[in-house]
Amino acid sequence: MKPLFLLLVAFLLAFLSQKLFLGQYGFPLSGRIAMCAMLFFTAIGHFAFTKGMTMMIPGNLPFKKEMVYLTGALEVFLGIGLLFEPTRNYAAWALLLFFILMLPANIYSSLKHIDYQKGTLDGPGPNYLWFRIPLQLFFMAWVYWFSIQY
Incomplete structure (x- = not known):
């Protein structure tokens, strides 16, 4: 839930900041900035x-x-890649x-009840997948829409 909240707040802030500082709304760039911020967070x-x-x-x-560690670093590098025109499409496809x-x-972690923050086996379990899988699809649609479609 935190990554989704961060994504939406970062989008709103980027969207409004562009209007304030550049005099125009930048819908696609706001989406890419928000995804980059979310990836840094995750x-x-x-x-x-x-x-x-x-x-x-x-x-x-x-x-x-x-x-x-490698996947954490990948999230950072791919997030940055979304922000630059020459790397945007490559980063977007790699993120998908x-x-x-x-x-x-x-x-796997849901089925095993893994709580990754505590490193224990008392996590939310399979019911979490009802939220996680649609969220993952939403993130994929977001990347596609703001980075490939535009």
């Missing part, structure tokens, strides 16, 4: 809640901690793939 979780995030990776895959690839980890 990337913090990869570094602040590493133990819980490693628990979200299914199976006996090696280098779980490194994968958590990233969101798709992260879905199994979200499903």
Whole structure:
């Protein structure tokens, strides 16, 4: 819920700031700035809640901690990539793939009741997927609309 709230607030602030400072509304840029801000926020979780995030990776895959750090760094770099014209489309398509690839980890963590912030097995469980999967699709639509469609 926090990432969605941040995304919407950042969009509103970017939208209004462009009108105030540039004299015009910048709908697509506001969407990309908001997604970048949200990705920065979610990337913090990869570094602040590493133990819980490693628990979200299914199976006996090696280098779980490194994968958590790498995906956090990817969120930062892809978010920045959305802001620049030469990299915008590449970053957007990479983010769409990233969101798709992260879905199994979200499903796995829900089924295993993982609370990634505490690093425990008393998380919200499968009911969380009723919110998480549509949210993931919303993020994908957002990236597509503001970064590829425009």
